[in-house]
Amino acid sequence: MDRMPGWVRQHVAALRALLMLTVVTGVIYPLLVTGVAQVLFSDKANGSLIEKDGKVVGSALIGQTFTDANGNPIGKYFQSRPSAAGDGYDPTATSASNLGPEDVIDTLPDPNGADKAAKEGRQSLLTQVCARSKAVGALEGVSGARPYCTPDGFGAVLKVFPDRAVSVNQTCPATPFIATYQGLKVECAKPGEDYAAGRTVPVRGNVRDVQVPTDAVTSSGSGLDPQISVAYAELQAPRVARERRLPLERVKALIAVHTTGRALGFMGEPAVNVLELNLALDRA
Known part of the structure; x- marks a missing residue:
């Protein structure tokens, strides 16, 4: 050496x-x-795995959907919040949508578009929230109305020009959510037209009582959160009790059992683990 x-x-x-x-x-x-x-x-x-009848059915740390083969909610189960991770709650594609409050204008589907993205279009965050709120309201038998949403589940946004106004998220031949704006006739939007030059005006509408909670219509930052708010769980309780033919009070008692408090007693809000709650209902 x-x-x-x-x-x-x-x-x-x-x-x-x-x-x-x-x-x-x-x-x-x-x-x-x-x-x-x-x-x-x-x-x-080992991943906080949860078993049912000796078979692993999920993790207490990762959410999952409770839908049928066509993506429709299964009535007897509590539903999770939306997820932007892959096709939904995909641990290999954990992510948020990266869409913010300024994202209010849809890209309308254009059959004559140059590529697939143009042909399919893209919903803005606002329209996604409006559509989800309408669907949740219909499922739970309550009003899905929200500020800045049209009755048919689109973002209530106008593009205003000197001589007209356009409801840019409602494709013709839809009827615009309002007939006139400051004396201007409101038109429905036509795919392929460029409305960028117009002034963007979100219209709040006269909605005072929002019955669908925020977490029912927005995804989490990771796309994997296994919990929902107590308010969203309580909104779903009558439907689940009816589908399972259980007393409503028994379902609410199970919600309480599977509700965790604030972290360290002061951080965050109480939350309900959806998978654990649904398994408890199956046992009941």
């Missing part, structure tokens, strides 16, 4: 350090941490 050139000795020393650190940080440390976790927190270390 002493007869080796200096640059060779340096490379050998670096290789030894690399191998030692690889063994320590890549083998010994992970095994140690995994072993401690398995001894002290076995359930959490």
